[in-house]
Amino acid sequence: MSADAIVIVGGGHAAAALCAALAEAGQGGRVHLVSAEHELPYQRPPLSKSFLKKADETIAPHKAAAWYAEQGIQVHLSDPVVSIDRLARRVLLRSGAQLAYQHLVLATGTRARTLDALHPDLSNVHVLRDAAHARSLRTRLNEMIARGQRLTVLGGGFIGLELAASARKLGLDVTVLEVAPRLLGRSVSASLGEHVFAHHRSMGTEVQIGVRIDGFELQEGRLLSMQVNGNRVAVDELVLGIGAVPETRLAADCGLAVDNGIVVDACMRASDPAVLAIGDCAAFPTAGGVRLRLESVQNANDQARTAAATLLGREEPYRALPWFWSEQGPMRLQMAGLLPPSAQTVQRAGANDHSFTLFHLHEGRLLCAESVNAPLDHMMSRKLIEAGVALNAASLADPSIPLKSLLA
């Protein structure tokens, strides 16, 4: 073990992107990648989309095993870090192995939120976070088709809705139950939430919002039914899509500051400067002074680049524009920027009836754009937000005016 080792804890997007950035800088030989999962870092977004729909689709690794070997990166799979000794600068793995570090990077992501009332071992209750979940869910969905069963999705967030759309495409009957008064309530504008609601209903999914769940009936390790709005609703298979919680247990146990994520500065340093945190598990400061935690591939990738710079002795504060995408059947949503608490919203029509962009402005500046089946408008929106130029709402709304011309 070299004295300047960088130990990366986690085998997801952020860890993979950090390996790539460090390898590009010729630093692969310093790196240990330690993952709880038994496969190399892979693309997570397809797990709720194409992977579920295509029986022959395989998990797509970011890089092959040979690449890690060529870069000198030592990979430890199926061997989670169980504790961190910050004084000795050493981590302990479940196997009993110990790794000393000069720098430690926590890229531990999130775990699925669950409910106390639902026993985690119930045979017909599922979550979807990783490849193992997706494989078992795909098998189960195909068995359900043969049996003519209905899938119930509890929670109308991105993963639940993507999964619902995939299951519908497979021909399953699907019910989505959301306790909040609208879908995607924490992530998108009310107007977009309404559009998404109508889209899922048009696909034949039964979507209920604002529901009251009073209890669960369990029998012999299965969920038999739920009380929804006072009625007993039988359950064949249920997926919990009620969000994720940041995986901060290691950080908290070794005394690092944690506040809805591992608290980091703009260069991704945790409260101990020998430790960094990136991706879904990191709570970072924005230029506006607010602390944020984002769950997106963009955030994982860009924070990995910031962390690489920090590890290589360069100060490059994280200021990337947040953006995100989601595919729900034939609908592709793309969001750029952050939705302000109060905004002037204008809609720009897209190329057809199923495509448009909602622009959210504050004091004449574009802060957020939500595009539906309008990838070019999404790309231009990112440029307009980054440019920070004063914009005329009427021009944004007029599809005959190219967005590019507004940059000038």
Ligand SMILES: Cc1cc2nc3c(=O)[nH]c(=O)nc-3n(C[C@H](O)[C@H](O)[C@H](O)COP(=O)(O)OP(=O)(O)OC[C@H]3O[C@@H](n4cnc5c(N)ncnc54)[C@H](O)[C@@H]3O)c2cc1C
């Ligand atoms: C089904 C699904 C679909 C998604 N679709 C989209 C999408 O369309 N667009 C988008 O932008 N984002 C999407 N996301 C979110 C995106 O995948 C995440 O934001 C991204 O993976 C975050 O990367 P990360 O490396 O921070 O965390 P993760 O990719 O979650 O990786 C965390 C890793 O840390 C490991 N780990 C945790 N604890 C330990 C430990 N103690 N020791 C060792 N390893 C540990 C975990 O096993 C895991 O491998 C989706 C996520 C899911 C689950």
